[in-house]
Amino acid sequence: MTGLRTAARRARTAAWLGWQVEGNWADPVLFAIYVLARPLATALILAAMYGAVRSHGAPPEVFAGFFVTNAFHAYVNMVLVGMGWAVFDEREQYETLKYVYASPVGMFTYLAGRSVVKYALATISVIATLLVGWFALGVRWDWAHVQWLPLLAATAAGLASTLFLGLLLAGWSLVLTRTAMVVLEGTTLGSYLLCGVIFPIDLLPEPLRWVSLALPFTWWYEALRRFLTGHGTLGLMQRFPDREVLLWVGVTTIAFALLARWGYFAFERQARRLGRLDQTTLF
Amino acid sequence: MSQALGTIAPGAAPAVPRGPRNRGVRLFVQTLLARPYVRVVGSLREPTWMISDALFPNLGMCAFVLLYRALKAPASYEALALIGGVLTTYWINVLWGMGAQLYWEKQQGQLQLYFAAPCSRLAILTGMALGGLVATVLRSLVGVAIGIWVFHIQVAPFSPWVLAGVFVLTMVALYALGMTLSSLFLLYGREAWHTANALQEPVYFLSGLYFPIRTLGTLGMVAAGILPLTLGTDALRQVLLGASAHGLLPLGLECLALGGFAVLFLWLASVSMRYLESLSKREGRLTQRWQ
Numbered sequence: 329m330t331g332l333r334t335a336a337r338r339a340r341t342a343a344w345l346g347w348q349v350e351g352n353w354a355d356p357v358l359f360a361i362y363v364l365a366r367p368l369a370t371a372l373i374l375a376a377m378y379g380a381v382r383s384h385g386a387p388p389e390v391f392a393g394f395f396v397t398n399a400f401h402a403y404v405n406m407v408l409v410g411m412g413w414a415v416f417d418e419r420e421q422y423e424t425l426k427y428v429y430a431s432p433v434g435m436f437t438y439l440a441g442r443s444v445v446k447y448a449l450a451t452i453s454v455i456a457t458l459l460v461g462w463f464a465l466g467v468r469w470d471w472a473h474v475q476w477l478p479l480l481a482a483t484a485a486g487l488a489s490t491l492f493l494g495l496l497l498a499g500w501s502l503v504l505t506r507t508a509m510v511v512l513e514g515t516t517l518g519s520y521l522l523c524g525v526i527f528p529i530d531l532l533p534e535p536l537r538w539v540s541l542a543l544p545f546t547w548w549y550e551a552l553r554r555f556l557t558g559h560g561t562l563g564l565m566q567r568f569p570d571r572e573v574l575l576w577v578g579v580t581t582i583a584f585a586l587l588a589r590w591g592y593f594a595f596e597r598q599a600r601r602l603g604r605l606d607q608t609t610l611f
Numbered sequence: 612m613s614q615a616l617g618t619i620a621p622g623a624a625p626a627v628p629r630g631p632r633n634r635g636v637r638l639f640v641q642t643l644l645a646r647p648y649v650r651v652v653g654s655l656r657e658p659t660w661m662i663s664d665a666l667f668p669n670l671g672m673c674a675f676v677l678l679y680r681a682l683k684a685p686a687s688y689e690a691l692a693l694i695g696g697v698l699t700t701y702w703i704n705v706l707w708g709m710g711a712q713l714y715w716e717k718q719q720g721q722l723q724l725y726f727a728a729p730c731s732r733l734a735i736l737t738g739m740a741l742g743g744l745v746a747t748v749l750r751s752l753v754g755v756a757i758g759i760w761v762f763h764i765q766v767a768p769f770s771p772w773v774l775a776g777v778f779v780l781t782m783v784a785l786y787a788l789g790m791t792l793s794s795l796f797l798l799y800g801r802e803a804w805h806t807a808n809a810l811q812e813p814v815y816f817l818s819g820l821y822f823p824i825r826t827l828g829t830l831g832m833v834a835a836g837i838l839p840l841t842l843g844t845d846a847l848r849q850v851l852l853g854a855s856a857h858g859l860l861p862l863g864l865e866c867l868a869l870g871g872f873a874v875l876f877l878w879l880a881s882v883s884m885r886y887l888e889s890l891s892k893r894e895g896r897l898t899q900r901w902q
Contacts, residue, residue, distance in 0.1 A: 354805070361809070362808075362809045365810075365812065365813050366808070366809065366812045366813075369816040370812050370816075372816045373675075373812070373815060373816045373821055373822070374678070376816070376819070376822045376826050376827060377678060377682075377692075377821055378682065379826050380688065380826045380857075381679065381682050381685075381688055384682075384683060385683060386682035386683055386684065390681065390682070391682065394678065394681070421718075506657075507659050509663075510659045510660065510662070510663040513663055513667055514663060514666075514667060517667050517671055518670060520670070520671065520674050521670050521671075521674050526674055526675075526677075526678045526681075527674065527677040527678050527681040528681055531677045531680055531681065532677075
């Protein structure tokens with residue numbers, strides 16, 4: 329019990345530090361603009377694209393599904409990839425990673441604490457995007473069709489999988505030097521393409537479709553479309569009933585949780601062995 | 612001075628009056644060529660960056676092309692998104708390779724060397740732009756290849772000379788904006804990084820990189836009056852797609868405006884560089900790191 333309390337205190341301290349790192353360079357208004365500029369701009373791009381081709385018969389419910397999943401993809405961008413960036417910044421930018429290791433906090437707890445701020449920022453981004461969609465862009469759905477229980481279960485699993493994969497990516501960033509930048513940027517863009525955030529995965533080449541089906545986010549996004557907007561994706565995903573979609577969200581999340589736990593510590597051991605924890609490259 | 616030193620150290624080799632070998636235009640041109648050399652050679656030494664710069668902007672473009680496919684849009688919209696996607700490579704380079712470059716130099720402790728050098732700062736900036744442009748042209752060909760071989764995008768018949776002319780005008784205007792941004796970012800620390808980060812997607816939106824800028828109505832007109840990328844994208848689409856580009860203004864007018872942008876931003880870059888250099892020296896920010 330004392331151990332748990334200590335871990336919680338350390339995570340809280342890490343979260344506070346994370347907030348200072350993320351937000352102390354600007355006043356709150358400027359910071360809010362900064363946090364919201366990117367996701368809102370992407371949402372507006374999608375809306376403008378749909379606006380340009382609406383007259384060609386694109387169904388609004390299909391677009392609403394993509395708009396919603398694009399909003400929720402902020403968790404992947406901010407939490408999953410952001411944890412890798414936290415490692416990279418601590419080592420290369422501020423040169424403080426070695427001090428984190430020298431402190432009693434522990435890197436795993438420290439990263440978990442840092443993720444709290446990222447979750448908070450991503451949540452603000454999701455809410456703002458959905459509000460802009462609802463009130464300004466007319467992206468709406470029927471609340472009567474919302475299936476709350478499966479929606480909450482799938483969202484909990486999706487959020488957990490961003491944390492697990494974030495830890496795995498942070499571990500990998502410990503081993504990589506400046507190549508970490510490429511990997512992190514690649515993960516941001518690759519996940520947008522591979523998880524079928526704004527299009528059905530049927531449009532991907534077959535080998536990529538299999539990779540897509542192995543990712544928890546693909547299933548989470550499908551669950552969001554079905555249980556929140558009431559319309560799933562057409563094509564391949566139609567073969568899976570709601571129950572199976574939920575099952576796959578759970579299975580892939582558990583699989584990635586186990587992989588992340590094992591992978592993070594394996595990467596950390598390797599980073600220590602290779603002397604990468606304080607290696608700066610003047611990227 | 613050299614004679615005095617000669618007196619102090621008898622037996623040393625006769626002193627030769629020393630000074631910069633080249634001055635004026637010759638020095639400007641040498642700097643102009645030296646800076647891109649560093650940039651091109653540097654990028655060749657880091658193959659992973661070459662892959663990321665060539666491939667990553669195109670991944671986003673692929674997603675947007677597939678969205679048009681999912682929405683059952685006419686094929687011309689896919690071409691439209693492809694052209695915009697290829698141009699994102701240039702905007703990313705302008706933002707990170709030009710705008711934030713002096714911030715990187717500051718972080719690496721090299722910025723003071725630039726200011727101690729006897730050459731013109733504008734020559735350094737122009738060289739940076741030239742190097743970035745050459746490297747980015749090669750990378751953007753990856754996007755073109757994806758368009759042709761993966762998405763089978765087709766364009767209307769066009770004149771290569773007109774295309775080259777519009778492209779050069781767009782690039783001069785765009786990189787002149789990059790030069791202005793880099794002098795503005797000179798003053799800042801972490802804010803430079805965050806500003807560059809925050810400007811990326813909003814400019815994609817305001818430039819209509821993935822949709823006809825006409826869709827934005829008045830906002831599109833305003834954006835075209837501020838951002839050379841908006842006009843450049845629209846002009847290049849008009850050359851390559853003809854009427855399917857849903858152009859904002861007549862092509863000739865857009866070219867004239869792009870020329871105006873180029874002159875304006877080059878002048879702004881020179882003025883702001885001088886002013887901000889003196890300001891950052893006064894405030895002691897030129898060598899400030901980790902702020």
